[in-house]
Amino acid sequence: YLAVEGYVYKDGMYWFYMEDREHFSVSFLELEPDEAAILYVMARTFVKQSDRRDALAQAVLLKMANIMQEDLLVSFGEHLTAAARELATQPEDADYEDVLRQLLRGYIYRRKLELIYHPYDGNEFKTIFSPYLIEPSGFGHALYVIGHSSIVDDIRTYKVDRIRHVRLRSRDQYTLPDDFPGLELLNNAFSIYHGEETIHVVLRFDSQVARRVKESNWHRSARFEWDSEKPGHLLLHMDIADTTDLEPWIRGWGASCEVLEPVSLRQKMLQETQKLMHLYELSAPSDDVNHDRFKDIFGD
Template sequence: MTRIESKLQRLSQIEATLVDHPEGITRAELARRFNVHRSTILRNLADLTIPVYEEGDRIFIDRESYLINLRLNIHEIIFIHLAGRLMTSNIDRQNPHAASTLRKLSTAIQGLAPQISQFVKGSANTFDNGSKKQDPHYMQVLEVLTSGWARNQKIHLWYHSQETGPIKEYIFSPFFIEVGAFGQTIYVIGRLDPDGTYRTFKIDRVERIELLTEKYAIPEDFNPDDLLNNAWGIWFTNQEPVTIELHFSWRVAQRVKETLWHPTQRLILQEDGSIIWQGEIAEPREMVPWIRGWGADVEVLQPESLREEIKNETIRFMNLYGIFAGSKENEK
């Protein structure tokens, strides 16, 4: 191996070592690892094309600026494109990082699939054009949460649970960031200090946020899929899930059958073409907007509390539009 080949190999190894050591590493440790003098490591660090910095005597890779080498085939690229398209319909704010991701993909496949490249570029534009609102604070909150999650550093945040509610302070360890199925927003799931309880925060409601230096570790047994298995969207509890039973009319039966709405879903076909839908849901109230969207083509059979909630809301709708039980208009 020539000197140049040896140096290039060592530069690659130094990069991999820095990536594998988020806590940083000293020049002396690098010199011992690669069996070279510390002056050689100093020269090698200067030759690196990746973003590095020093704190005290330790060398770190800048994990927010570091560009990852990733090789994708056209089907994997289309998956990312579809995920981006789904995000555009679920998030109402601009996101320059999402736009940049799709533009890079568009450029990468321009020679391979030029027509698809143009469509991917168009998807990128939807993340930073005038169709979505600018919200620098929202992006700053998301970026700080991402940094804390990536670096395993705790977060100090100020949060209001409702628009008119009091602002409360929390020390928080982010374990997972999730897109909400409803409500056009993003949530973060993690653990509170000092009691260690799990908590979900809606990032729209974070008034202020700071990245702390204190480290945390995500438990090995933490699994967001297990935690959210019975959630309709993002709400989870320590209680047993509630059995939900809905009766869908024959008019929408085919549409209901086409989709797996929840992992615990069970469908019972009826002789008249209608369907009984059953599922085990952590928090039934989270289903209300979805149930409401089916209008008169769905009836809540159980639990009784959810049935009463939908019934009372129906009565409010009738009063709102001046429709009263037994009226001819109500029979249409």
């Protein structure tokens, strides 16, 4: 229990008291009813983005529910309790929860972490990591940690799901560099993949989805204009650092989204289309292609 609650930690064979814990507490938070409603919406957003059980999040939701039931509207408390129950129905992943707890403690108490990471492409490696930011992705139910990695002596972004093991180096503190930009680091990212240089992306959306696309602000650099060459079609301009997390978002629009720029991204989407044609047995010579079937899958 003491380890779960963060009072003690294990280093090798021995247990130690988390000395810094007594210096950290959350101040009393007084909210107006409409502010509490926003907190509820934020909680619901978190639950919808979660694909596994999270005991810490459940505890927070239940504490919020109890406070709101006593001090505000009972309905808010009931809805938060229901959100906690919904979260409890997600699959349990004890290894993931342990990794996340250690990451959070390293982040909160500014302690370095010894972790084993298994990248999507490549072999596992061990590194000493200083967590600077913990950031959720808007896509794919994923959580990332950004910080200094000793193996490259530079800033790296690691997906929490791919961290195989974490050990808190309880006596190895770190400080944030003076030049670390904080959340501004992600200004040029579509979601997570960041960088200083940007790529200009132009996407064309057909009339069936144009209004839906225009309803949202997809990126801080996003700019819309109606396509003069194709009436009813919408052009979306963005300047982003990397297209890695943009690509699945583009695929999600299917045949309603066409990549115009950059050429390299357009070519990549063309290759994806060719693979889909082969998957759906549309790779026959052009004279024998069933065009009606093609339209059913990819649209007009």
